[in-house]
Amino acid sequence: MADRLLSVRNLGVAFENRVVLRQLSFDLYSGDCLAIIGPNGAGKTVLLKALQHLIPYEGEIQWSQEARLGYVPQSVAADRQLPLRTRELLAAKARFLDLADQEMGDVSSELNLSPEFLNAGIGTLSGGQFQKVLIAFALLGRPNVLLFDEPTASLDELTEERIYELVHQLQSQRGITLILVSHDLSVVYRYASRVLCLSKGEVCMGPPKEIMTPEMLEQLYGAPPKYYRHIQEH
């Protein structure tokens, strides 16, 4: 059996008087690709933040000592006017974490980041390029767990496809464990080994084939799933 990387017990998050997550318990094992799905406001992003101890929570979140986390947020409200080059951003993280000199080069070549790309100001990057910077940023420090929060939310289909290919490649080549928040059910169906559904405090979890039935998804989203049947035909 694979090593357990994360144990979550009775996790609860509330903002002022609004309960977002309640009594959530699950485990994450090495090599897993855990997809988190649910309607807007179900607490998917909140869960990712709680897992990194970025917000206050109740309950227990226990990462194993081997776990090294990388985080790709849904969006970064970075000031596009910031006089900052991709290279300077990545170098700042590498120095802060005291990483070996060649690690930045390794990540750059893994993601095919050209010198021109690295020297470009972050304000001049396209949406897909910016997402690539976020992935490169997350990969510095050699994480073995990546937390992706809708990594392609604002991207066109082609770029989205490339990003997911990259994610899949990282998973298969590096053996990275993934926690993936996504609204794209076809992606979840294709890549996830387990699915965690969040909806109004209700929780269900299991392999995609068991969880992502039309009935379950209709119950989860309150409307028939648009893409599910199409994907099943393949």
Added chain:
Amino acid sequence: MNEARAARSRKEEGSSSVDAGHSYAVLLAAFFAIAAGLVGSVALMKRMVLASDVISHLALPGLGIAFLLKSNPLVGGGATLFLGTLLVWQLQRKTGLATDASIGVVFAACLGIGALVTPREDLLEALFGNFQKLSLAGFLLGTAAVILVVAFLVGMKDRVILDLFSPELAAATGVNVARLDLGFLLVFSLTVLVGLRFMGALLSSALIIIPAATARQLTGRMAQFVVVASAVSLVSVAVGFLISMLIFKTSTVGPTIVIVSVLLFAISLLKKK
């Protein structure tokens, strides 16, 4: 000149020679300009110009009370400045519309209280500063403060870059963002305090923000940006000081320095991006 100020002036004259005292003051003004450029460029990138402006005004009630009690204005100004900085830090940590309003209220309150408690004959100096000679101890203290400011910004450079890009990602990487923000606000206040005597409570933050805004017009690279901001700040102080002394024959150098920095900013706007 009123009696209290004349007595203070005599006391300062007695503590060191005229030439050395003025040299110390000029040197410290130059050091302040360099620190102001560095701090200002980070403040501009953090988009905390409003909070910055408020911080310098926080010194005013303390300055006023110190003038009233005939004690060292920098001690009074420093005390309210640092207390107020902690208050602004707390306000910044809260989110929502109320933050801007709260900072605006603090700003107005400081100006009102400061103007009320400062003796009328000292009000001009408290608001706009006055260039006076400096004792060796004052010079060394001011220089130590500038070294501390520069050391903080150089030492925290990587954390600051991560925080500028995304406070959330910085926190996920392991940066204590709240502590970094507090550290920066304190460094900002320390810089204001060094410049307070000759720039005054109203103008010392102007020299932190305007040269940085000028530098931002001139370069798109972060390393160049902070260097150019410090250079512009230094030129503003030097030119403003010379114009005040040689043409206007006044020791109230702050307004001229600010006008020079504004002119440099206006010139920078001519540069095509």
